[in-house]
Amino acid sequence: MSTQKLFNVAVVGATGAVGEQIIGLLEKRNFPIAELKLLSSARSAGSSVMFKGRELIVEEAAPDSFKGVEIALFSAGGEVSKALAPHAVSHGAICIDNTNAFRMDPDTPLVVPEVNIDKISGHKGIIANPNCSTIQMVAALKPLYDRYGISRIIVSTYQAVSGAGSMAIGELLRQTGDVLAGKEIKPDILPVGSLPVKHQIAFNAIPQIDKFQDNGYTLEEMKMVRETKKILGDEQIAVTATCVRVPVVYGHSESVYAELNHDYELEDVKRLLSDSPGVVLADDPASQRYPLATDAAGKPDVFVGRLRRDLGSPRGLNMWIVSDNLLKGAAWNAVQIAEYIAIGSQE
Structure with a gap:
């Protein structure tokens, strides 16, 4: 039996309302994580978040924060996504972006798993989460x-x-x-x-x-x-x-x-x-x-x-x-997409 692949995951906007929900879902769903990196603005950097009984320190998000990251979930505002998601992609990460930054980009799939999960395969490093409504x-x-x-x-x-x-x-x-x-x-x-x-x-x-x-x-x-x-x-x-x-x-x-x-x-x-x-x-x-x-x-x-x-x-x-x-309208939709990516990598 093959061993389940574990992923290095980053959450950008980890201390925000949606970021907190994403972290909670990753734990509740027992997402296959090797390392979880929590990123935020300089204002929130240094704070701590509990994940699976461990205290994780939130780091300031920067272009070089994504070395080794395989899946990055962004929910820190459109300007942050525009500035940092391309760097994450350049380091090899697949980005699931919960902002308006890339939704209407013709090269970026806009995905609701129950509706058009097949579009994920066409991504070029970034998959967009639609607006909550x-x-x-x-x-x-x-x-x-x-x-x-x-x-x-x-x-x-x-x-x-x-x-x-x-x-x-x-x-x-x-x-x-x-x-x-x-x-x-x-x-x-x-x-x-x-x-x-x-x-x-x-x-x-x-x-x-x-x-x-x-x-x-x-x-x-x-x-x-x-x-x-x-x-x-x-x-x-x-x-x-x-x-x-x-x-x-x-x-x-x-x-x-x-x-x-x-x-x-x-x-x-x-x-x-x-x-x-x-x-x-x-x-x-x-x-x-x-x-x-x-x-x-x-x-x-x-x-x-x-x-x-x-x-x-x-x-x-x-x-x-x-x-x-904050759940289906944001965090859960993003984690669903991440789960499809994880499942696909096991096949």
Whole structure:
């Protein structure tokens, strides 16, 4: 019997919200690791993280940090990925990048394992993780796309503050306490940390995630448009999105309208989704069963419910999709890709 191959793995952004989830999953999944290197900004370097009962010291990420690394999982922001991922590749690492840096690069596969795992084989050193809100939507829509075809998608998202990082979580919790205590609210982070105007998130909904583009859509909305087309391999699908930040800590929720190319029976759609990997059907209006962010938090699945035929289009389908944005929307999707790479190397 051959011995299982072990990998030298690096996690870039190890102290961030997604990085912490990645490390936890690598341990929980017993990923075949020979050596784990934890990398971060200079600000976080020197801190320690426990992994399998051992204390690992976080190092500052630099171009020469990747010597001997075989798999590098990046989640430290697009600029860090642009600066360091090519160095990691030059040292022989396969990079799984959780930022927007390479997603629309034609030479970089944009992968959701349940949807297009076959694209991994075409990588040139970098594999991109899609945007969190895109991942859960295409995971739910891919079975329908394959069976019926889809001509149009309209999505409105209700996104948790954890998608903006740990500091945004702190801001929501702090503001909530201040509102309840009757104190003045002083927003510091949301909707976009680098922009001058800030808005209260506690007891509010902010219809802006990321910066506005020239067409009036935000970058987050355009990510969903472009990434959906690339992942499904269909530039003809009409996609439009409205992305909203809501006072939820973990779990993105989405209202999705999909216009199918062929007639469908609702029960057939339900059976199809029930049999789809990574998808959990939670759809029983009579007992008020439908996906909730509070139920999805901490779970790797994509939950789908509120399935109903559109009142204005017989081929239109409305649904509610919920998933933990830090797990399936980020860390779990990345670790899934890493597992496929590891399994492939054993064959």
